[in-house]
Amino acid sequence: MAFSMTLRCNGISGLLTSSVCRFSPYNNSQNKCKFSVTENVSKTVPKNIKGKSKGSQEWLRRQLNDPYVKKAQSENYRCRSAYKLLEIDKRFNILKPGNTVIDCGAAPGSWCQVAVEKINKNSDLSSVNAGTVIGVDLQHFVDIEGVHVIGGADFTEKDTQSKIMEILNGKKADVILSDMAPKASGIKSMDHELIIELCVKVLKFGIEVLKPAGTILCKIWMGYNQKQLEDAMKHLFESVQVVKPLSSRTDSAEIFLLAQNFKKLKLK
Numbered sequence: 001m002a003f004s005m006t007l008r009c010n011g012i013s014g015l016l017t018s019s020v021c022r023f024s025p026y027n028n029s030q031n032k033c034k035f036s037v038t039e040n041v042s043k044t045v046p047k048n049i050k051g052k053s054k055g056s057q058e059w060l061r062r063q064l065n066d067p068y069v070k071k072a073q074s075e076n077y078r079c080r081s082a083y084k085l086l087e088i089d090k091r092f093n094i095l096k097p098g099n100t101v102i103d104c105g106a107a108p109g110s111w112c113q114v115a116v117e118k119i120n121k122n123s124d125l126s127s128v129n130a131g132t133v134i135g136v137d138l139q140h141f142v143d144i145e146g147v148h149v150i151g152g153a154d155f156t157e158k159d160t161q162s163k164i165m166e167i168l169n170g171k172k173a174d175v176i177l178s179d180m181a182p183k184a185s186g187i188k189s190m191d192h193e194l195i196i197e198l199c200v201k202v203l204k205f206g207i208e209v210l211k212p213a214g215t216i217l218c219k220i221w222m223g224y225n226q227k228q229l230e231d232a233m234k235h236l237f238e239s240v241q242v243v244k245p246l247s248s249r250t251d252s253a254e255i256f257l258l259a260q261n262f263k264k265l266k267l268k
């Protein structure tokens with residue numbers, strides 16, 4: 001299942017042959033949460049789970065008792081993933097007012113919600129200083145005010161990337177986020193290869209569309225090709241760091257690679 005892909009820019013050639021995130025649940029509803037909860041409540045036992053598979057029962061039990069799920073509901077984020085980006089942004093200040101942000105693997109939309117808040121904190125959405133967020137996902141997801149939603153689209157397809165370019169309309173991006181996760185097969189090495197492959201596509205697209213000094217934040221599942229991906233990123237960015245936010249489950253192999261300060265490249 002190995003794949004290979006070559007990155008060529010400014011004489012740099014990195015061969016990537018090609019880790020684990022549990023998906024956050026999809027919540028395509030825009031319903032506002034009707035309750036708030038404290039974190040130290042006793043464990044909730046799911047009801048009506050007869051007939052559900054063991055995996056589904058376990059998932060439900062975990063969801064019902066996850067403080068970040070509860071927090072996301074009370075703060076109107078579409079899923080708990082919001083806190084991963086909020087934590088990373090708090091620490092590294094990646095989303096700045098007026099920025100142009102591309103969010104790959106955006107559904108159900110919590111990273112878009114965070115991005116649109118952060119980049120517009122000093123301006124309203126109709127102002128000339130408003131930032132731009134483009135959210136792309138294989139899944140269709142409910143619109144978010146201030147976000148260009150491209151649903152039902154595979155980021156890796158040329159057509160999808162052309163749609164992003166059309167929206168950019170000649171502008172370059174400050175930040176590319178990727179929380180993309182392939183459908184996990186459960187075979188760790190295979191899932192690792194697939195997610196690395198997605199990151200390579202993000203990196204290649206980043207070379208085309210990022211502003212100098214731009215940022216890429218991408219999720220991977222740890223595995224044997226992580227180092228090669230990090231090395232390829234180090235050729236392209238001044239700084240590459242591995243980040244594991246507290247809100248990322250400790251039993252998940254997911255980590256985030258944060259590449260900052262995109263170097264000015266002369267493409268061949």
Ligand SMILES: C[S@@+](CC[C@H](N)C(=O)[O-])C[C@H]1O[C@@H](n2cnc3c(N)ncnc32)[C@H](O)[C@@H]1O
Pocket residue numbers: 022023024078079081082104105106107108109110111112136137138139153154155156179180181182183198
């Ligand atoms: C963990 S979820 C993203 C959650 C999102 N960051 C949020 O906060 O709402 C991963 C998403 O990646 C999407 N995805 C996986 N492969 C993709 C691809 N090739 N193109 C676009 N989206 C993809 C999946 O459809 C899924 O919705």
